[in-house]
Amino acid sequence: MNGTSVENFSCVIYNISFMNCTWNVGRNAPEDTEYFLYLMYSKEEDELKCPHYIKDALGRHIACSFQDVKIVKEDVYFRVNGISNKSEIQFYDENIKLYEIEKLTPPLNISVNYSEDPPECTVRWKRPNLSHSEENIDHCFKYQINIQDKKTNANPKERSDEPIPKKEVKEPHYKIPDFNMKKKYIVKIRAKGDGCLISNTWGEWSEPIEIGNDAVPIVEIVLLLIALGTLVVALVLFFLCKRYCSVKKLFSPVPQPKNKFDDLLQLSDKDTQMEWMDLPPVKYETEEITIIEEIK
Structure with a gap:
């Protein structure tokens, strides 16, 4: 059927x-x-x-x-x-x-070379392995290199719906244009045949590699160092106080302000008592009164 x-x-x-x-x-x-x-x-x-x-x-x-x-x-x-x-x-x-x-394996031995003046970055690699070996087939490949900004790729809000452009080269090396040493990039490479008895469909991507420095702004570094320094000092003081200080020493009672009016009253009472104690004893004299009654 x-x-x-x-x-x-x-x-x-x-x-x-x-x-x-x-x-x-x-x-x-x-x-x-x-x-x-x-x-x-x-x-x-x-x-x-x-x-x-x-x-x-x-x-x-x-x-x-x-x-x-x-x-x-x-x-x-x-x-x-x-x-x-x-x-x-x-x-x-x-x-x-x-x-x-055949789906080609990723390119091999990927390496990165930097130069600071001027800032440049060159990525190099070797052709993928094949199940059949032939002499002088390095010219039978075409490569595609995908370069992404690591920070943008990691932040979903900064991602774009537009596909990231991929560069195609014939030679097994690529110089990244407008390379910025203060950024970090993610690079992947794949290959396909370009003539010869090699598959002309794109092979597998290589494992992503990171290049660049991903430098942190100076202001952020300074703020981070200040925060760390403050934290260290606070911890040192805490452990020192815990080791050598007591709560009573740290939090001694605050003396109350002196009331001058009460002092004056106390002083006046004291003087009065002292004067009373210093007075000589009082002698009481008795007076005899004779009453003569006239008899009529």
């Missing part, structure tokens, strides 16, 4: 020798359909069976992975057979050039 063979068949080679092939189940294939993938490097060699399948929810094969794939110049023959208890299944076959489906 038409529509029983696999659909959207595609393969990609990663990490030099790992190949993953995927497909969709035919739109008219019965639910019990099972697919099997084979490949053959040449007519003189035997077919290779898929060593590891990936299944869907119904248990049907929808992908296959190969290891230690060797990339050759000639086409490689792929065929997917299908079987079912309900219907005959069409097979699918295709000839593929393996170097065309």
Whole structure:
């Protein structure tokens, strides 16, 4: 039946020798359909069976992975057979050039060279490794370099919806224009083939590397040093007081102001008492009064 063979068949080679092939189940294939993938490097060699399948929810094969794939110049023959208890299944076959489906690894040995006067920065690298080696193929690559401002990239409010422009170069080095030593940048690089038997699709990005100084403004440095100094002094005083001082010494009672009016009253009372004590004793004299009564 038409529509029983696999659909959207595609393969990609990663990490030099790992190949993953995927497909969709035919739109008219019965639910019990099972697919099997084979490949053959040449007519003189035997077919290779898929060593590891990936299944869907119904248990049907929808992908296959190969290891230690060797990339050759000639086409490689792929065929997917299908079987079912309900219907005959069409097979699918295709000839593929393996170097065309290879996803290149990132460029190697990325290094950065600075110069301060004038301020310049040059990024250098080496071509990615290939599963097949040929002599004098350094000229068969094109590179794309992505440079972002680290501060802007880290702040979502400063990000722009516009895509960051990527520079394309032919040589394995790039001089950053208008380089600012006080900023920090994030750099990534990837490669693709430009002629020769190399894939002409962009490969994987390299791990991001940081370049530049990301200098902090002088005012911020001064304020930070002042804050740190104040904190250190406060901690030293705290521990010294805790070690050698007591709460009573630190918080002695405040003397009350002297009331001069009370002092004067106290002094007056004291003088009065002293005068009273110094008075000589008083002698009381008795006077006898004789009353003569006249008798008539």
